Amino acid sequence: MYKDKIVLVTGASRGVGLEITKHFLKHGATVIGLSRVESLFNHNHYYHFSVNIGDPESIVNCFKKEIGKHFKRIDIVINNAAVMTSQYSMIMPKKNAIDMVNVNLLGVFFVSREAAKLMRNKEPGRIINIGSMAVSLEPVGDSIYAACKAGINTLANIMAKEFSSYKVTCNTLSISAIDTDMLHQHSDIGQEKIKEIIKKIPIPRNALIDDILNVIDFFASDRSSYITAQTIYLGGIN
Amino acid sequence: MTNNQIFEIVSKQLVLLNETFLENQKITINENTILFGYGSSIDSLSLVSFIVDLETLFFDEYGFEISLTDDRAMIREISPFDSVATLVDYVFELVNELK
Ligand SMILES: NC(=O)c1ccc[n+]([C@@H]2O[C@H](COP(=O)([O-])OP(=O)(O)OC[C@H]3O[C@@H](n4cnc5c(N)ncnc54)[C@H](OP(=O)(O)O)[C@@H]3O)[C@@H](O)[C@H]2O)c1
Numbered sequence: 340m341y342k343d344k345i346v347l348v349t350g351a352s353r354g355v356g357l358e359i360t361k362h363f364l365k366h367g368a369t370v371i372g373l374s375r376v377e378s379l380f381n382h383n384h385y386y387h388f389s390v391n392i393g394d395p396e397s398i399v400n401c402f403k404k405e406i407g408k409h410f411k412r413i414d415i416v417i418n419n420a421a422v423m424t425s426q427y428s429m430i431m432p433k434k435n436a437i438d439m440v441n442v443n444l445l446g447v448f449f450v451s452r453e454a455a456k457l458m459r460n461k462e463p464g465r466i467i468n469i470g471s472m473a474v475s476l477e478p479v480g481d482s483i484y485a486a487c488k489a490g491i492n493t494l495a496n497i498m499a500k501e502f503s504s505y506k507v508t509c510n511t512l513s514i515s516a517i518d519t520d521m522l523h524q525h526s527d528i529g530q531e532k533i534k535e536i537i538k539k540i541p542i543p544r545n546a547l548i549d550d551i552l553n554v555i556d557f558f559a560s561d562r563s564s565y566i567t568a569q570t571i572y573l574g575g576i577n
Numbered sequence: 578m579t580n581n582q583i584f585e586i587v588s589k590q591l592v593l594l595n596e597t598f599l600e601n602q603k604i605t606i607n608e609n610t611i612l613f614g615y616g617s618s619i620d621s622l623s624l625v626s627f628i629v630d631l632e633t634l635f636f637d638e639y640g641f642e643i644s645l646t647d648d649r650a651m652i653r654e655i656s657p658f659d660s661v662a663t664l665v666d667y668v669f670e671l672v673n674e675l676k
Contacts (some may be wrong), residue, residue, distance in 0.1 A: 403636060456629050504622055 340556075341368035347406070347413050349373045349392055349450055350420030352380070354519035355469065358548045359417055359555060360385065371406060371413075373450075374420060392420045392446035393438060402453035414462055415559050416454045418447040418491065419469040423521055425480040425529055436483045443487035448494055451509070455502055464507035467558045468495050472515045472576045476536060480529075488513070492570045499568035508567035510558045515574040517546045541575025550574075578639070578672050584608065584665045590634065591661070594619070594627050608665070613658035624658070635672070643671045 346363045350356035351372025357380065360370050369384045378387040388405055391397040406413070421443045424435035451466050458464035470492055473485035495509040502509060516522055516533050525533065537543055554571050557563060591606045604610060604618055611617040613624055628645050635641045644650070650657050650667065657667035 403642075407633070407637075456633070459626060459629075501622070 340366040344368045344414040345410055346415040347371045348417045352376055352378050356419040362552050393441035395449045398449045412460055413454050413457045415465045417467050418450055423484050428482045439483045439487055444490045447491045451498055458507050459505045463561055463564055465559050466509040468511040470511040470513035475576050496568040511570040512554045513570055513572045514551055515546045546573050580669050583668050587665055590631050608662040610661045641672050641675050
């Protein structure tokens with residue numbers, strides 16, 4: 340399905356990003372994975388680079404010195420890397436708030452910007468952002484996180500206009516809750532809060548990885564050339 | 578790197594850009610060619626692409642990391658994108674600072 344495609348996944352070292360990476364590899368793609376740490380994951384068609392998505396210089400350097408030189412083009416980008424601190428605004432540590440903006444919002448901007456330069460060819464290009472239900476549900480404690488995720492919906496919508504003449508579509512998949520490190524890092528009270536939220540969505544369960552891969556495949560498909568500037572929420576959230 | 582060499586590089590890049598234009602959109606390339614604003618027939622997306630390609634080329638081929646659209650470029654009284662000549666002058670300035 341993805342033979343000859345070059346896919347870039349941010350936050351490929353674990354969680355959702357690692358599952359997305361394995362999925363593309365299983366279906367014949369070459370995958371470039373980015374995250375801060377070296378990856379323990381090995382595959383003949385997997386190339387990992389240590390990049391801090393919260394640092395524009397680190398991103399630009401990686402594209403200039405590694406990706407641009409070794410791969411020349413990118414077909415699909417999955418902007419998945421993110422950090423999350425859930426805390427009341429008045430006591431949110433300054434550093435955590437800034438990290439969220441740098442990684443979750445600016446990181447998506449700079450990765451998309453650099454990748455788009457390598458998508459200006461005859462092949463269709465796809466930029467897919469991983470968003471969150473927090474944008475729609477606006478849970479207490481998630482002010483910065485949700486604002487950044489709302490921001491990436493907007494980034495995709497505007498980049499969809501800017502990049503359409505290069506046949507690059509830009510969409511967002513907003514996921515509900517899924518069992519990863521990000522979910523487990525919440526305190527017991529935090530996890531209870533998420534369970535309560537999930538109980539109230541139209542399909543009251545956590546997302547499974549296949550729910551995510553299904554929409555990724557839809558956005559990534561060559562047939563989806565007329566689908567751009569869209570946000571799809573999982574589980575019936577809108 | 579001399580002004581002439583930079584002119585050659587910029588012109589070559591414009592020739593490549595011209596190849597993407599339809600016959601009736603093609604531009605005449607010389608030092609007076611207007612790149613942006615009144616009198617330019619290059620659409621803004623093509624200009625963006627041209628700038629990206631030029632920056633990439635200077636880095637990949639000559640090792641000069643230049644930014645043609647940062648604040649410094651934007652606040653100049655004479656915009657680097659007024660014409661090919663002003664762009665060449667601006668690149669010359671940047672490249673020589675990096676030497
Ligand atoms: N899990 C959920 O319930 C949930 C719900 C809604 C939305 N989401 C979204 O789904 C996406 C994936 O989340 P997840 O649950 O898989 O998270 P996760 O398990 O915490 O993994 C996050 C990934 O991002 C990378 N990362 C974090 N900061 C980075 C940085 N500064 N530079 C480079 N890489 C960085 C991490 O790698 P390193 O640590 O190696 O850098 C890791 O690979 C995120 O966009 C998240 O917002 C998740």
